[in-house]
Amino acid sequence: MSKRYGRGDWILRDVDVEAPAGEVVAFAGGNGSGKSTLLRIAVGLSRPTRGTVAARPPVVGYVPDRFSPNERMSAAAYLTHMGRVRGLTTSAASARADRLLDRLALVGGKHATLRSLSKGNAQKVALAQALLVDPGLLVLDEPWSGLDADAHGVLAEIMTEVAASGGTVVFTDHRESVTRARATRTYTVSKGHVSLRGPEPGPLATTGQRPASDVVLAAGRDGRAPQALAWEQLDGVTAVRRDVTGVRLRVGRESTDALLFTAIQHGWSVQTVTETTTDHHRTPDAATNGDTR
Ligand SMILES: Nc1ncnc2c1ncn2[C@@H]1O[C@H](COP(=O)(O)OP(=O)(O)OP(=O)(O)O)[C@@H](O)[C@H]1O
Numbered sequence: 001m002s003k004r005y006g007r008g009d010w011i012l013r014d015v016d017v018e019a020p021a022g023e024v025v026a027f028a029g030g031n032g033s034g035k036s037t038l039l040r041i042a043v044g045l046s047r048p049t050r051g052t053v054a055a056r057p058p059v060v061g062y063v064p065d066r067f068s069p070n071e072r073m074s075a076a077a078y079l080t081h082m083g084r085v086r087g088l089t090t091s092a093a094s095a096r097a098d099r100l101l102d103r104l105a106l107v108g109g110k111h112a113t114l115r116s117l118s119k120g121n122a123q124k125v126a127l128a129q130a131l132l133v134d135p136g137l138l139v140l141d142e143p144w145s146g147l148d149a150d151a152h153g154v155l156a157e158i159m160t161e162v163a164a165s166g167g168t169v170v171f172t173d174h175r176e177s178v179t180r181a182r183a184t185r186t187y188t189v190s191k192g193h194v195s196l197r198g199p200e201p202g203p204l205a206t207t208g209q210r211p212a213s214d215v216v217l218a219a220g221r222d223g224r225a226p227q228a229l230a231w232e233q234l235d236g237v238t239a240v241r242r243d244v245t246g247v248r249l250r251v252g253r254e255s256t257d258a259l260l261f262t263a264i265q266h267g268w269s270v271q272t273v274t275e276t277t278t279d280h281h282r283t284p285d286a287a288t289n290g291d292t293r
Contacts, residue, residue, distance in 0.1 A: 001051025003037055011037050013192040015051075019137070024159055024169040026179035028197070029189030035172040036065055036141055038189065042170060043139050057136025057168070059086075065141035065172075067126035069114045075101060075125045076110035083132045093132065100128035104154055120146040131158065138162045140171040144178055149262045153230030156182065177254045181235045211253035212238065216271040217263050218246035226267035234259055250276065 003012040011034045019025040019042070027035050040046040041053060043062040071078065076097055083093020101110045104124040108117065117125065123146050130138060143155055159169045159182065173179050179186045186197040220226050231240045231247060236255025241248045246268070251259045253275070260270055 001041065001048035001053065003034075003041060003046070003049050010192055012041075012048075012194065015194045017187055017194055017196075019168045019170050021136075021166050021168055022163050023184045024163050024171070024182060026183035026186040027170070027172045027189050027194070028174065028176060028179045028186055029172070030174055033189045034192055034194075035189050038194070039139050039141050039170065039172060043137070059133050059135050059137075061130030061133075061135030061138045063123070063126045063130045063140045063143060067122050068119070069122070071114040073114055074111045075106060075114060075117070075128075078114055078125065079128055079132065082129050086133045088132065096132055097128060100131055101125075104128060104151060120148055120151065123147060124151060127155065127158075134165070134167070135162060136167050138167060138169045140169070142173060143171050144173060149229065149234070149266070152235075153233035156233035157230070177235055177252065177258075181237075181252070181255065210277060212236075212250050212276050213253055213256040214272075214274040214276050215249045215251060215256065215259065215263075216246065216273075217249070217268040218271050220267040220269050224267060226263075226269075229262070229266055234262060246271070 001012070001015055002010055003015075004010045015038065017025075027038060029035050037046065039062075041048055042056075043060050044053070044056060045062070069078075073081075076094065079097030079100070080090060080093045083096060084090060086093075088096065098110065101124070104127060106112070106117075106124050106128075107121050112121075114122065114125065123143075127140075127143070130140075138159070140159075144152060147155060159171070162169050163184075171182070173182075187194050188197050217226075231237055231249055234251075234255070235258055236252030237249055237259065238252065239250040249259070256273065260273070263270065
């Protein structure tokens with residue numbers, strides 16, 4: 001399909017993409033490249049100028065890039081209302097909304113008014129709204145921006161669950177590290193053209209190896225217990241091993257700084273960081289046996 005607004009320039013040209021059931025499909029591209037337009041067409045909010053969208057599942061969940069309602073309505077009331085719009089009874093909608101808001105840890109509570117919510121918390125409500133009825137197609141526009149590290153883990157779990165139950169997840173992001181870590185297939189959007197991204201470039205691509213780090217973390221120096229994190233869900237993490245002193249992780253090199261930052265913010269202390277590759281024969285626990293401490 002192709003898209004332009006009125007008689008303006010073509011925003012998307014001859015786009016031919018497939019988002020099969022059970023897959024997490026990413027659209028990566030810079031600002032203004034047409035990602036949001038593509039998603040709005042995918043969910044049916046906008047029509048292609050030429051061409052069609054085929055086989056859209058009956059239940060579509062959509063989280064737009066911005067959700068900033070100026071409403072006095074509470075998060076719980078809004079979600080119950082949206083659940084009823086989607087055909088649930090009031091009690092079923094309310095119960096489902098409660099479960100989702102608990103899982104996403106909405107700060108301020110479910111009775112906070114929508115207009116009082118921070119960007120990240122408003123995004124949690126938008127995400128809950130998209131999940132009130134199990135979606136056959138879940139479409140998320142820049143879902144990682146604005147969410148805190150704990151919510152990142154929950155979002156990753158939810159995406160995996162939707163795909164595992166035979167649904168399709170589609171999301172956008174402008175960061176390659178995120179699409180590489182989260183998607184089963186990635187399309188690149190650039191100047192109106194959309195192409196399937198092939199194997200990662202670089203000298204290591206042919207062997208399947210990618211630069212990585214083995215990271216050893218322990219409880220914080222001040223003696224306080226660090227916060228538990230869903231390490232498996234963080235960007236770039238490919239292996240996790242927990243023991244009594246802490247946790248050992250293997251993480252893609254490009255995601256190492258972000259992981260260390262998140263760990264320190266949550267009260268962990270960095271013991272060692274060792275360079276390796278993603279399919280190196282050593283496991284993360286070997287990192288403590290070296291001379292890198
Ligand atoms: N309703 C509209 N009318 C006219 N032009 C529009 C409309 N919506 C989007 N555009 C234009 O289409 C182009 C693509 O916008 P779009 O929002 O799809 O990009 P994007 O890749 O999602 O960008 P970002 O990452 O900044 O959100 C932009 O040039 C934008 O100005």
